[in-house]
Amino acid sequence: MNTSLLFRPLTVLAAMLITAMAAGLAKPVQRAADARPAIDLRTIIPRTFSGWNEDISVVPIQPPPELLSILDKTYDQVLTRSYRDPDGYRIMLSVAYGGAQHEGMNTHRPEICYPAQGFNLITETQSHSITTDVKPLPVRRLVAAQGTRNEPITYWLVVGEELTSFGLGHKLATLKYGLTGKIPDGMLVRVSSIDADNEAGFKRQERFIGQMISSLKPEHQRRFVGALSN
């Protein structure tokens, strides 16, 4: 067999094998979270602050068992806690933190999580900005309902040190870390209350969020609202 005639096929094969290797090498493996101190959500978020007290009589919506097993695999810590203010108003807080962000995180979006639990989405998700002591916090708001339970929801997503949103924003933030070989960690914070009045509910949640952020230690605030410069 004339070996020179095999030059092209072998070159093509070699190119492909090199490509496969390069793809493997370029895959980010280092977790950005490893470079920062570990956090325990239960201790860094106070059980009492600004008049809000932990209320163990109401349990926030948990994902169904099938989703819970995915959650176990994708999120390192999930904190669900209810708070009550002196007026008796109850707010449900749900924080999910994962050391490694990836595509599967999308299943935790309230827009997907709530309908999976049998809720109907009543409004389209809107953007809003909450003023906190630290920096303006862009959040997403929507309303879900099941029977007589009307639940306005406010949530936001932090990837690494960047505030972002599900969809392209999330992808780009993850990509920024990925191209430098790092896997960013991520935090999804969800605040909701059972309230027939959507606007009033959102206002209460906004106040709660501002007060909660202020109650955190400065080094922990960045985990929840991203780097202070942006």
Next chain:
Amino acid sequence: MMDVAATLRTVSPRALATWLALAAGLSTLFGPTFADLSSTLWQTEEYAHGPIILAVVAWMFWQHRDSLRSPNAGRFAGTSAGLLLSFGCLLYVVGRSQSIILFEAGSLIPILAGSIALLAGWPAVRATAFPILFIAFILPLPGPFVDALTGPLKQSVSWIAESILYALGYPIARSGVTLSIGQYQLLVADACSGLNSMFSLSALGILYLHLMQHASRWRNVLILLSILPIAFFANTIRVMILVLVTYYLGDSAGQGVIHGAAGLVLFAIALVLFFGFDALLGLIDRRDRGRA
């Protein structure tokens, strides 16, 4: 004698080695890709058609295997083919390492086109252009594209559904993409925009066009142009059916099994309209009359 010689030439060790090398390379790259797809994207309702499209593409390549036989001692493409292949490989590296399925799976198109150009010349690429490009239907729709189109589609569907049902005398009103009918409130969700069914129906329509091989250009163009409007119309009908089911049978009926059934109805309506339209054109089309 000539046949034997021809046969011997077509199974030359060189040709065999060439295509084995290509097969080995492609498996190394895309074996893991398709394995990942089968456990993720292809499990979802919107992209379950993936493996079917892949099978269709493979079948079409087999049909074209004659044009893939390297023309003996011809002058093969060089630089441009190499560049295309390199671009494809780069796309793969970024896609696979950063978990961007669109790039990882999408790179199959430039990699395949570049490799075939290098190994069998550009004429072979031209002959297999359809299966190569048809691979695009395995890919997920890009996020920004979906985001940009979903809103306007939902608005249009909601508006038309409300207008028609109102004209038919139903107590229906609309606020944005929320429809209120009787005592019920329904949000036209992203899944109701019809974008995914437009995508699947486009794949079907384009494949149909390719297989039918109609001679007249105007007929092909008309059929092509009819795909999206038909898909949009079928989806609007689906939304109206779901609204009416909720109105007559209540909330739980509207959200349950009927949702999946309505999706099938959408497809059935779209296909009937599509084939019907082509049949109609067939009556007017003179150039195809002679064919059996």
